[in-house]
Amino acid sequence: MSPIIKVNNLSKHFKVYRYHRGAWGALRNLFSPQYQLIRAVDGISFEVHPGELVGYLGPNGAGKSTTIKMLAGLLVPTAGELIVNNRVPWKERKAHVARIGAVFGQRTTLWWDLPVIESLELLQYIYAIPPKRFQQNMATFRDLLELDSFLHTPVRSLSLGQRMRADMVAALLHDPVLLFLDEPTIGLDVVSKERIRKFIQHINREQGTTIILTTHDLSDVEKLCERVLIIDHGKLLYDGSLNTLKERFGGERELCVEYAEDYLSIEVEGATVSEHNGQRVTYKFEREKITASELISRISLRYRIRDLEVREPDIETTVRRIYEEQLLEK
């Protein structure tokens, strides 16, 4: 299958002008403008195949949204090659956006003062969705997202979770082949988050929609994405599976043990004690050096254990390590 997104050496540079104040400054601005070149996206390459659900991660200002804007046809690249759905996005904006969907968690595309259904009906008209298809999609979404309770409520009166669900529907009514989700769970409570995640999973698996997900909530990524791209300072730092990422950059795992008695010395070979609080001890160990079961058996040979727990490094720490140490930079 040919890729749905093909990005080759893509760059987007901005000139940020430094403005001088005052009348004299205005003249200087005009005749000798000074600017700083910002490499928001700096020579990235990757491919996404139909049906993939890719997490696109990076700290603020890393170049995430600039990339998404180029993929969506809102921005023209400075250099490099960009093909989405067999089109150059910015060259054929209307044809391109007719086949994609986008949800920006922070703002809504719906008409603020009108009932949700009226916005959806207008979108049906704009995207020329056949009535039958519209009905089918609405039936599916009403079921999955429990829309019925607020379909006739003005958007301004919706809760954040309801609004997000409505925006999801608005982005998917026209059966886009590619969906961009920007912080789709931001500010939501646990239940709403879970519902949105299930829905994202459903449309990816059942409808085969390709999804690019940018988020700061790494539990979104852990639950949804097999593959992640990590960008920082405009450069792609990592492209691969989430598991490999964890294994290679996950750092130390933790073993928390609650002993049945007080021991004076609780050292054990292959691990270091990071916390010692009465009978509760936390060990750190590296996955390359020792397995969890080996460590546990060593401990249990010497001490009596009441309870224990193995903690995996959370992905947040992992990603932070990559950002900070730039481990992948050559």
Place this chain on the structure above:
Amino acid sequence: MSSTLDIYRRLLLLQFRSQMQYRMSFLFYILNTALITTFEFGSLVLVMQRFENIGGWRLGEVAFLYSIVKAVFSLMDMIFSGFDPPYFGRNVRLGTFDQLLLRPVNITVQVLGSRFELHRLGNIILGLVIFVFAMQLTDIQWTWIKLLYLPLVFLGQICFFGGLFILGSTITFWTVDSIETVNIFTYGGSEMIAYPMHIYHQWMRLFFTFIVPAIFLNYYPALYILDKPDLFNMPPFVFFLAPIVGFISLTAASAFWRFGIKHYQSTGT
């Protein structure tokens, strides 16, 4: 894709329905603007009762000038509300404009359909009332040419100020710093041309003749329709420049708008 005009119609329909959600606020807004205009025009009437004329123009003739601009500018302000520069600039900053670009519809139509300030109706109606009042006080010798030309004058004014709105909005792709200066030409300009322009200081009049040619939008057409003499001895074709000035303004602004969108897509502000 559905036809662009139909989408515009539907966008407007949603605007009506949205604004009708706040019926009281809508009515108060209309009442408010109508009161301001009434006081404004009322004080003009009072002044003219005392001085009988402004620069040789009697009340009915000034009311003719005033009412046309009031009604037509308000109509323009309603149609082009989406291009009101401060409003548009805010949308660019907040990213709402990006969301319009994500829909497979002509972008200009979407901006026009994104806002439609219905409460401008108050001033439109009041302008028409004052126009009728002006008709009572003046004795215009109507000819076919005058009757046919008057709607073209309206159109010229709409296009001219609409063009200024588009120009101002396009500038916000680069900077939002001095966007209020555009208001000097739109709101300020429309105030200027509501009165006989020979009463202004010469440099001001010259500015509005040769730099921003607003004098041809209302003053010269009024001279023609009211059969008043041209104090500046311009060639007679200037009476008929209103639609041309409007057309040039709107065409130039549209070209600049398209250029601005290209620029926006290459910089994203």
